[in-house]
Amino acid sequence: MIAGPTAGGKSGLATRIAERFDGTVINADALQVYRELEILTARPTGAELARARHRLYGVLAATDPCSAARWRALALDAIAAAPGLAIVVGGTGLYLRALMRGLAPLPAVPAAVRAAAVARRSVLGPEAFHREVAVRDPAMAARLPVGDRQRLVRAWEIFEATGKPWSDWLAAPDEPPPSGLRFAVMAVAPPRAELYRAIDRRLVAMVERGALDEVRGLAALDPALPVHKALGARELARHLRGELALADALAAAQQATRRYAKRQITWLRHQLPGATWFGAQYSDQLSPEIFSFIRKMG
Numbered sequence: 001m002i003a004g005p006t007a008g009g010k011s012g013l014a015t016r017i018a019e020r021f022d023g024t025v026i027n028a029d030a031l032q033v034y035r036e037l038e039i040l041t042a043r044p045t046g047a048e049l050a051r052a053r054h055r056l057y058g059v060l061a062a063t064d065p066c067s068a069a070r071w072r073a074l075a076l077d078a079i080a081a082a083p084g085l086a087i088v089v090g091g092t093g094l095y096l097r098a099l100m101r102g103l104a105p106l107p108a109v110p111a112a113v114r115a116a117a118v119a120r121r122s123v124l125g126p127e128a129f130h131r132e133v134a135v136r137d138p139a140m141a142a143r144l145p146v147g148d149r150q151r152l153v154r155a156w157e158i159f160e161a162t163g164k165p166w167s168d169w170l171a172a173p174d175e176p177p178p179s180g181l182r183f184a185v186m187a188v189a190p191p192r193a194e195l196y197r198a199i200d201r202r203l204v205a206m207v208e209r210g211a212l213d214e215v216r217g218l219a220a221l222d223p224a225l226p227v228h229k230a231l232g233a234r235e236l237a238r239h240l241r242g243e244l245a246l247a248d249a250l251a252a253a254q255q256a257t258r259r260y261a262k263r264q265i266t267w268l269r270h271q272l273p274g275a276t277w278f279g280a281q282y283s284d285q286l287s288p289e290i291f292s293f294i295r296k297m298g
Contacts, residue, residue, distance in 0.1 A: 001028075002089040003096055003268050003275060004188040005261035006231065007198040011044050013188060013290065014089035018052035020291060024082035026075055027056040028090025028099070031230050033071065036062040036218065039211045040230040042202060053082075062218070062227040068098045075099055076178060085294075093267045100183055104172040109161045117157040121149065132156065137165035149224060184297035185275040186290065189265055194280075199261060200254045203232055207250060212236055231257045 002010050002017075014025045025044075027033060032041045035058040043057055055078040060066055072095070079086040088099065121129040126146045133152050134141035136159040144151050158166040190198065215236040218227055228234070232253035239249035268275070276293060278286060 001185045005264040008188045021085045023085035023087045024053040026078045026088045028095045030092040072098045109157045113161045117153045139167035187275045187277045
């Protein structure tokens with residue numbers, strides 16, 4: 001299992017390991033599962049895909065939302081089908097945690113309650129709705145920004161349906177790990193300045209490769225769909241609407257991505273306490289150290 005912040009070199013490392021150990025790379029990025037997000041999510045290139053087996057990349061339409069539970073089921077199937085070493089790679093910490101520890105049981109929410117949650121947010125507006133969620137579930141509201149529409153609506157509807165905060169449901173004991181699987185967990189986290197430079201360069205390259213066309217293709221989709229959370233999508237969409245110059249949109253996207261990477265590292269260090277961390281961006285110079293780690297774990 002390879003974790004780490006965006007632009008830290010995870011995909012390149014996973015492909016190199018797959019080549020060395022005849023492995024299968026399995027995506028654990030919540031947005032790389034969508035076909036429409038090839039550039040914005042830095043999905044492996046055709047050349048990388050040709051070098052090793054890759055699974056769960058671009059397998060769903062943008063209109064077919066994926067949850068952690070659904071991804072976990074897909075990942076377990078992909079792991080079972082892998083002929084050799086399975087290499088799960090991605091920066092979506094919830095997905096990695098779900099694979100190793102399972103997911104807390106959550107109640108079914110009636111469609112009418114879900115519709116009421118969406119309508120309530122529409123009537124109140126984002127800030128007032130966030131305050132209302134804070135009354136029902138203070139712990140969850142403290143973790144979620146005002147703009148996280150999907151999860152705030154989820155917190156509201158779960159409390160309304162059950163009388164119990166979502167944060168309490170999530171605190172339920174973990175499931176036992178999947179039978180027969182052992183996890184060797186590593187994380188790649190370059191020094192902050194190096195990581196931020198890599199983020200900035202990658203966003204420039206994305207725009208040069210056609211990220212604006214990719215964002216343009218998302219405009220007609222329901223704004224509640226997860227694909228709109230792709231890093232850089234919001235800022236580049238503002239440029240397309242004439243609200244920002246391209247240089248300003250790119251700078252805003254770079255800043256937002258750097259902040260996201262910082263949060264990723266904090267989350268992963270807290271949620272994957274047993275991981276072995278490699279404090280550099282992946283390059284071939286790291287290969288002997290990482291290959292030795294894998295052999296020892298095997």
